[in-house]
Amino acid sequence: MGNNSELFKVKTLAEAIYSLKPYVQIFYQRAETIALEDSLGRILTQDIPATCAIPHFRKSTMDGMAVRALDTFGASESMPALVQCYGEVRMGEAPKEALKPGTGILIPTGGMLPEGADAVVMVEHLEHFGEELYGVTKAVAPGENLIEIGEDVTVGEVILTQFTRIRAQEMGLLASLGQVNVSVLPRFRVGILSTGDEIISPDKEPLPGQSRDINGYTLLGQALASGAEAHHYGIVKDDLEELRTMLTKMLKENDIVLLSGGSSVGTRDLSAQLIDELGDPGLLFHGLALKPGKPTIGGVVDGKLIFGLPGHPASAMVVFDAIVRPWLDGSVLCPQANPLPKGKMTQNLYSGSGREEFVRIRLIPNGEEWLLEPIRGKSGLIRTMVLADAVVHIPLDTEGIEAGKENPFSLLR
Numbered sequence: 001m002g003n004n005s006e007l008f009k010v011k012t013l014a015e016a017i018y019s020l021k022p023y024v025q026i027f028y029q030r031a032e033t034i035a036l037e038d039s040l041g042r043i044l045t046q047d048i049p050a051t052c053a054i055p056h057f058r059k060s061t062m063d064g065m066a067v068r069a070l071d072t073f074g075a076s077e078s079m080p081a082l083v084q085c086y087g088e089v090r091m092g093e094a095p096k097e098a099l100k101p102g103t104g105i106l107i108p109t110g111g112m113l114p115e116g117a118d119a120v121v122m123v124e125h126l127e128h129f130g131e132e133l134y135g136v137t138k139a140v141a142p143g144e145n146l147i148e149i150g151e152d153v154t155v156g157e158v159i160l161t162q163f164t165r166i167r168a169q170e171m172g173l174l175a176s177l178g179q180v181n182v183s184v185l186p187r188f189r190v191g192i193l194s195t196g197d198e199i200i201s202p203d204k205e206p207l208p209g210q211s212r213d214i215n216g217y218t219l220l221g222q223a224l225a226s227g228a229e230a231h232h233y234g235i236v237k238d239d240l241e242e243l244r245t246m247l248t249k250m251l252k253e254n255d256i257v258l259l260s261g262g263s264s265v266g267t268r269d270l271s272a273q274l275i276d277e278l279g280d281p282g283l284l285f286h287g288l289a290l291k292p293g294k295p296t297i298g299g300v301v302d303g304k305l306i307f308g309l310p311g312h313p314a315s316a317m318v319v320f321d322a323i324v325r326p327w328l329d330g331s332v333l334c335p336q337a338n339p340l341p342k343g344k345m346t347q348n349l350y351s352g353s354g355r356e357e358f359v360r361i362r363l364i365p366n367g368e369e370w371l372l373e374p375i376r377g378k379s380g381l382i383r384t385m386v387l388a389d390a391v392v393h394i395p396l397d398t399e400g401i402e403a404g405k406e407n408p409f410s411l412l413r
């Protein structure tokens with residue numbers, strides 16, 4: 001197990017994530033097949049090639065008349081083009097005959113164009129002269145008011161890539177291809193434990209010096225919101241044996257174990273020592289160049305990830321977003337397109353800490369832009385997270401962010 005002094009050097013966030021990666025590839029090789037209707041938020045295990053074209057027939061996008069565009073050229077209100085109409089396309093049915101020159105067929109939105117037709121005249125641009133004779137008062141170009149075969153999806157193309165997180169629109173695309181069952185990563189099982197002699201259950205009345213458990217609930221909420229199957233195991237005192245028994249059980253029952261508290265000076269050695277003792281490779285980092293989040297601990301015990309998150313409630317939440325969420329939503333292996341919105345800082349933000357920082361901010365609407373107002377408050381205050389709408393990232397080796405400068409922000413979910 002990793003008990004050498006190299007490990008105890010403070011790591012950057014990126015180094016910490018990198019150090020965990022080789023041990024958890026196995027998470028992403030698992031698969032289960034689920035019904036499409038249960039797939040929201042789940043992560044695809046493989047690329048999905050299109051097995052058919054969408055649409056697989058030429059489809060009208062307007063109510064009107066399917067025609068040959070050529071027959072309408074030059075048509076206007078004062079000089080309508082005359083078209084002989086020979087009936088109506090029925091919804092959900094293929095037209096029986098090809099369209100002959102100089103003729104048209106009435107067609108509903110979504111109806112299938114007959115062979116020979118290459119455009120649709122909107123009903124607003126048709127004049128009924130009686131019997132089968134219609135006038136077209138506005139010319140149409142070939143391809144106008146219709147969707148071509150394969151215009152949405154062509155056969156064989158990869159329409160979704162491995163490790164894509166399924167949103168409502170991906171569900172719709174899969175449905176359009178008839179994929180009623182989907183192969184996804186099993187939900188990550190996340191176990192959460194609050195530690196500390198002073199922490200009590202929220203249903204108890206705290207005595208002086210005691211605090212109700214906050215982190216158990218914030219981390220539970222964050223894990224659930226990230227799509228995990230999460231379970232709060234309660235509170236354990238700063239006692240080596242009690243902690244060992246609980247962690248052993250949690251490591252058996254989960255893929256990822258989150259501890260809060262007991263990561264800093266004092267009890268820090270307890271959690272770190274246990275992570276290192278419980279299995280291989282053990283402790284991988286102890287201390288991150290991150291603010292808040294300096295005392296974060298991380299390791300791997302026999303293929304399971306285990307994190308010791310800082311006790312301060314805002315810290316624990318920020319660190320969850322930085323180092324736990326990426327494993328749950330697959331973004332650690334497959335960066336999801338996630339362009340960040342931008343706003344302007346209302347004041348200078350200095351960063352002289354030598355650590356990467358995540359600053360809680362409130363968003364203030366200002367015409368078409370957002371102003372970003374930093375929330376001043378210690379990381380021990382849960383209220384700062386409730387007041388915060390987003391966080392601003394100050395990378396390592398930068399001096400901060402100037403007031404008035406456009407800067408990206410990440411919304412707190």
Ligand SMILES: Nc1nc2c(c(=O)[nH]1)N[C@H]1C(S)=C(S)[C@@H](COP(=O)(O)OP(=O)(O)OC[C@H]3O[C@@H](n4cnc5c(N)ncnc54)[C@H](O)[C@@H]3O)O[C@H]1N2
Nearest residue numbers: 194196212213214215216261262263264309310311312315
């Ligand atoms: N001398 C130093 N002291 C501290 C340092 C340091 O570098 N040198 N780091 C500070 C930072 S930053 C943080 S963050 C905290 C982290 O402390 P721990 O992770 O060891 O957590 P505790 O000491 O157990 O608790 C800190 C604080 O948070 C409260 N807490 C803990 N768990 C919960 C919970 N589940 N719900 C609500 N509140 C919780 C706890 O009661 C303490 O008030 O250490 C600093 N100290």
Ligand code: MOO
Nearest residue numbers: 292293294315379
């Ligand atoms: O780094 Mo601590 O995690 O600020 O509150």
